[in-house]
Amino acid sequence: MTQRLAESLSLAVQIPTLSHADPDKEDRKVFQEFLDFLEERYPKMYEKLEVKRFGDSILYIWRGKKEEGELILAHYDVVPHEGQEWSADPFGGEISDGYVIGRGTLDDKGNCILLHEAVESLLREKFKPEKTIYLAIGADEEVGGRRGAVQMAAYLKEIGAQIHTILDEGGAVSVDAIKGGEKPFALIGLAEKGATNFKLTLRGSGGHSSMPPPSNAIGRMAKLIQKIEENPPKVRLTPTVQAMFEAMAPFMGSQGKLLGKIRKLFPIVSKFLVASPTTNAFVRTTFCVTMIDGGNAPNVIPAKAEAIVNARILQGESVESVMTYLRKQLGEEVEIEVILHEEPSRVTPHDTQEFQLLKESVEYTFGDVEVVPYLMSGASDARHYQALSEHIFRFSPVVMTKEDIASIHSADEKISLDNIDKGFFFFKDYLKQRSMR
Numbered sequence: 001m002t003q004r005l006a007e008s009l010s011l012a013v014q015i016p017t018l019s020h021a022d023p024d025k026e027d028r029k030v031f032q033e034f035l036d037f038l039e040e041r042y043p044k045m046y047e048k049l050e051v052k053r054f055g056d057s058i059l060y061i062w063r064g065k066k067e068e069g070e071l072i073l074a075h076y077d078v079v080p081h082e083g084q085e086w087s088a089d090p091f092g093g094e095i096s097d098g099y100v101i102g103r104g105t106l107d108d109k110g111n112c113i114l115l116h117e118a119v120e121s122l123l124r125e126k127f128k129p130e131k132t133i134y135l136a137i138g139a140d141e142e143v144g145g146r147r148g149a150v151q152m153a154a155y156l157k158e159i160g161a162q163i164h165t166i167l168d169e170g171g172a173v174s175v176d177a178i179k180g181g182e183k184p185f186a187l188i189g190l191a192e193k194g195a196t197n198f199k200l201t202l203r204g205s206g207g208h209s210s211m212p213p214p215s216n217a218i219g220r221m222a223k224l225i226q227k228i229e230e231n232p233p234k235v236r237l238t239p240t241v242q243a244m245f246e247a248m249a250p251f252m253g254s255q256g257k258l259l260g261k262i263r264k265l266f267p268i269v270s271k272f273l274v275a276s277p278t279t280n281a282f283v284r285t286t287f288c289v290t291m292i293d294g295g296n297a298p299n300v301i302p303a304k305a306e307a308i309v310n311a312r313i314l315q316g317e318s319v320e321s322v323m324t325y326l327r328k329q330l331g332e333e334v335e336i337e338v339i340l341h342e343e344p345s346r347v348t349p350h351d352t353q354e355f356q357l358l359k360e361s362v363e364y365t366f367g368d369v370e371v372v373p374y375l376m377s378g379a380s381d382a383r384h385y386q387a388l389s390e391h392i393f394r395f396s397p398v399v400m401t402k403e404d405i406a407s408i409h410s411a412d413e414k415i416s417l418d419n420i421d422k423g424f425f426f427f428k429d430y431l432k433q434r435s436m437r
């Protein structure tokens, strides 16, 4: 089976489904080629399931005896590789040294293909689900999901689909990403931060650069950026992050003693947490100036300077409160415009039977791991489905090292054959278990 799974993923990687915020800049033929590939590779699915298209995104409906349903999400679009130093062709789909190498293997063609394989395999075994199973496969997740996830969620709402739980990509089984961890942690994302973009604009008078004023729009913008970097929002402990650290604490050696009392000792513990970008993101809203633009000739004073601030908003705050914060920091002179508005997601409760069932599935596949709640700082399609269920879990069934995590959206993304086996096994078991109760 491993051979077949690896080959399927390799073939999928070789179709470069690069999504773009501007749909006109996407290669429609490539997306169609990918959809044709799925249809050819998974004939039973296309014979037995209802398949609905939303642009290039697809929704499969596998009718069970019951109306009640389960929803699983994945996406097959990928991010570009320009400027990254790959040691293999990102779209070559090379299988070597126990890995399938290429863009999308971890995010998220791996999940997409293994999910298809699991369903196809269950169909071959003549498995019949009790509940109805919905699989929503996005083609534009990396650029916001407006054409895919948003439409599919609206459709599911419209037909009155009764979704019990939702599973999407997200946390994974982390072996060494959390410093001091004595056990692998299976991170189950219960929430995601809001990913919002603000555009800052400063205007000036322009003119010839041979007789310049002491400062111009670019210089003033530089000062504002410095202010943003030097004045991060206050640290705060949210219930999800508290639950995460409390669950990890018993397996964290000496630092576990502090983390176990994070609520009481937060003023001290937070000092350690903010020292690393990963843990810093758990305890505050973050700002990152990601783009800057200003001036268009070497000898002309810029009449305008612009900067994009990507904010990741922690639960308990909002786009509006963050806007107020920026306004207070930066003063009245700068124009601030919200160009992407995403509030922080709701938080899935974890003292539930639904969480318990997922925990059992994870342990069944991955053995001796500690299943813990987790806050995602990245955004995923799951947020678009919030109206359909309160039980949304963000988890990719894959064991990841620090190095693996760093390769996502970056160079040398790859997945091990062992992981491919585990992912396939997990999805098959999850589908069986979830569709029965």
Ligand SMILES: [Zn+2]
Residues within 6 Å of the ligand: 075, 107, 108, 141, 169
């Ligand atoms: Zn993804």
